Amino acid sequence: MKELKDILYKVAINAVVGNTTTHINKIEFDSRKITQDDMFVAIRGTVVDGHEYIEKSINLGATAIICEKMPEVLVEGVTYVQVADAQQALAIAASNYYGSPSENLRLIGITGTNGKTTIASLLYQLFKKAGFKVGLLSTVKIMVDTKEHKATHTTPDSLTINYYLKEMNAEGIEYCFMEVSSHGIDQKRTEGLMFEGGVFTNLSHDHLDYHNTFKEYRDVKKIFFDGLSNKAFALVNKDDKNGGFMLQNTKARQYSYALKSYADYRGQILENGLGGLLLKFNDHEVWTKLIGSFNAYNLLAIFGTAELLGLETLETLRLLSDLESVSGRFQYLISDTKITAIVDYAHTPDALKNVLETIGDIRTNNETLITVVGCGGDRDKMKRPVMGNIAAKLSNKVIFTSDNPRTEDPHQIIEAMEKGVEPQDYKKITSITDRKQAIRTACQFAEENDIILIAGKGHETYQETDGVRVDFNDFEIIKEELKKLGK
Ligand SMILES: CC(=O)N[C@H]1[C@@H](OP(=O)(O)OP(=O)(O)OC[C@H]2O[C@@H](n3ccc(=O)[nH]c3=O)[C@H](O)[C@@H]2O)O[C@H](CO)[C@@H](O)[C@@H]1O[C@H](C)C(=O)N[C@@H](C)C(=O)N[C@H](CCC(=O)O)C(=O)O
Numbered sequence: 001m002k003e004l005k006d007i008l009y010k011v012a013i014n015a016v017v018g019n020t021t022t023h024i025n026k027i028e029f030d031s032r033k034i035t036q037d038d039m040f041v042a043i044r045g046t047v048v049d050g051h052e053y054i055e056k057s058i059n060l061g062a063t064a065i066i067c068e069k070m071p072e073v074l075v076e077g078v079t080y081v082q083v084a085d086a087q088q089a090l091a092i093a094a095s096n097y098y099g100s101p102s103e104n105l106r107l108i109g110i111t112g113t114n115g116k117t118t119i120a121s122l123l124y125q126l127f128k129k130a131g132f133k134v135g136l137l138s139t140v141k142i143m144v145d146t147k148e149h150k151a152t153h154t155t156p157d158s159l160t161i162n163y164y165l166k167e168m169n170a171e172g173i174e175y176c177f178m179e180v181s182s183h184g185i186d187q188k189r190t191e192g193l194m195f196e197g198g199v200f201t202n203l204s205h206d207h208l209d210y211h212n213t214f215k216e217y218r219d220v221k222k223i224f225f226d227g228l229s230n231k232a233f234a235l236v237n238k239d240d241k242n243g244g245f246m247l248q249n250t251k252a253r254q255y256s257y258a259l260k261s262y263a264d265y266r267g268q269i270l271e272n273g274l275g276g277l278l279l280k281f282n283d284h285e286v287w288t289k290l291i292g293s294f295n296a297y298n299l300l301a302i303f304g305t306a307e308l309l310g311l312e313t314l315e316t317l318r319l320l321s322d323l324e325s326v327s328g329r330f331q332y333l334i335s336d337t338k339i340t341a342i343v344d345y346a347h348t349p350d351a352l353k354n355v356l357e358t359i360g361d362i363r364t365n366n367e368t369l370i371t372v373v374g375c376g377g378d379r380d381k382m383k384r385p386v387m388g389n390i391a392a393k394l395s396n397k398v399i400f401t402s403d404n405p406r407t408e409d410p411h412q413i414i415e416a417m418e419k420g421v422e423p424q425d426y427k428k429i430t431s432i433t434d435r436k437q438a439i440r441t442a443c444q445f446a447e448e449n450d451i452i453l454i455a456g457k458g459h460e461t462y463q464e465t466d467g468v469r470v471d472f473n474d475f476e477i478i479k480e481e482l483k484k485l486g487k
């Protein structure tokens with residue numbers, strides 16, 4: 001129980017009707033979860049308007065309502081608080097309700113199109129290895145030091161974020177690394193959090209179904225850096241043309257990392273093979289088990305962050321070489337007949353191109369590269385032909401298949417991917433809607449030393465069709481299928 005006026009501390013309020021000394025049991029933004037003495041925050045969503053559920057939430061016991069528009073009929077005994085932005089109000093209220101937990105640990109946010117999960121997860125691993133208690137909020141999972149919780153979003157809603165940060169406080173956690181998605185920024189999920197640092201990875205075509213234009217997407221990412229305080233640091237990838245843009249209006253101390261230009265944290269790839277990466281960071285050589293040139297960027301961002309957080313350089317370098325790959329991020333196995341199978345979460349054109357080029361770089365002989373890939377339903381339709389094009393161009397054989405069709409017809413998604421394929425690549429492509437069958441076919445095609453890439457679903461342990469999720473794990477399936485075929 002907390003007093004309403006304490007929960008509303010620093011919330012920009014336009015009007016109040018009723019008593020703000022009333023006691024609130026908990027905060028909810030979904031009327032279906034309301035119980036007696038809760039506060040309901042009405043949010044205009046992408047599907048429905050939460051204002052339509054005000055009456056229902058009062059019937060269920062809500063005694064305080066936060067809304068952008070006052071209802072026409074006000075109920076006696078209920079406190080109504082009108083705000084300009086309910087999502088922002090929710091985030092600030094959530095932080096107040098849980099006792100400003102972000103101020104009691106060192107919170108680092110990682111944003112950008114690709115690399116967030118990799119960087120956040122590896123920073124978690126690195127700081128754990130350095131002996132600290134660490135928290136992680138990521139696409140793959142939420143970690144409260146060693147306790148694992150299921151993640152439903154890359155950046156959860158503000159109530160969930162603050163709930164876990166509070167858990168982290170109780171556990172005595174010192175560092176927390178979190179992914180900050182563009183949806184998260186746009187929906188103000190991270191508003192009111194005290195970040196000690198922000199890291200920018202890169203920006204490329206993604207989520208244009210949600211953000212309409214690339215400019216809008218880029219501007220949303222910048223809002224995160226605009227919001228950092230002068231006590232925070234901002235670390236950006238200078239090789240990305242939007243790196244500098246992110247820093248234009250930030251109050252934070254500014255740092256950069258780059259492989260191709262001069263930066264505070266400079267990197268160079270000395271060796272790049274299936275065995276790992278040999279890198280030079282500033283003047284130090286470091287060997288890592290991670291593979292792929294894009295991981296050189298991720299590792300450099302990690303190196304810079306660790307330095308900015310005060311870890312000792314040589315200790316950081318030692319820990320970097322100990323890091324293990326993140327689940328579903330260039331995760332690979334080599335079979336008995338020396339077929340290399342790689343599972344990767346590349347689900348954007350840029351990520352797919354990167355992964356395929358990376359495999360191209362580390363191929364030693366002329367092995368056949370077979371790619372199995374699909375595109376998710378109810379997501380950006382523009383990326384489908386682009387991904388189809390890239391997959392066909394950069395592989396020897398391609399099997400187009402389903403990712404998570406969600407509510408869409410899988411055949412139509414595959415057709416859209418096929419449309420991007422150039423005539424000279426037609427002969428490389430096969431389309432098999434059933435993902436398991438597609439993986440099996442790739443295994444049948446593969447001969448000794450060949451490489452199979454299964455892209456798009458990475459760590460996911462399900463496949464979603466028509467709102468139903470069935471167990472599905474690319475890595476387990478490829479392992480099984482290769483074994484069944486005696487390969
Ligand atoms: C498109 C999108 O981002 N949607 C998010 C949004 O939901 P919404 O706007 O659709 O909500 P809505 O259904 O219109 O409902 C509006 C309001 O009415 C309320 N409501 C609704 C029904 C009811 O009976 N009673 C009621 O009170 C809802 O609780 C909500 O507050 O707000 C919800 C609460 O925070 C999110 O869970 C939901 O994420 C959905 C599930 C989602 O799929 N999001 C994805 C796209 C996402 O956020 N992805 C990013 C990462 C992407 C990436 O980088 O790859 C992420 O951070 O995970």
Ligand SMILES: Nc1ncnc2c1ncn2[C@@H]1O[C@H](COP(=O)(O)OP(=O)(O)OP(=O)(O)O)[C@@H](O)[C@H]1O
Nearest residue numbers: 113114115116117118139294297344345346351354
């Ligand atoms: N620095 C990078 N630059 C480009 N591509 C990358 C980079 N790091 C990882 N990738 C590729 O992008 C895919 C997604 O990586 P990761 O999960 O780390 O990104 P993310 O930003 O968390 O993505 P999401 O928004 O989907 O959660 C990886 O599977 C890999 O193929």
Ligand SMILES: N[C@H](CCC[C@H](N)C(=O)O)C(=O)O
Nearest residue numbers: 347375376379403404456457
């Ligand atoms: N966070 C991303 C993940 C996409 C992963 C891909 N497998 C898909 O289902 O489209 C999203 O929800 O858009």
Ligand SMILES: [Mg+2]
Nearest residue numbers: 116117139154
């Ligand atoms: Mg992620």
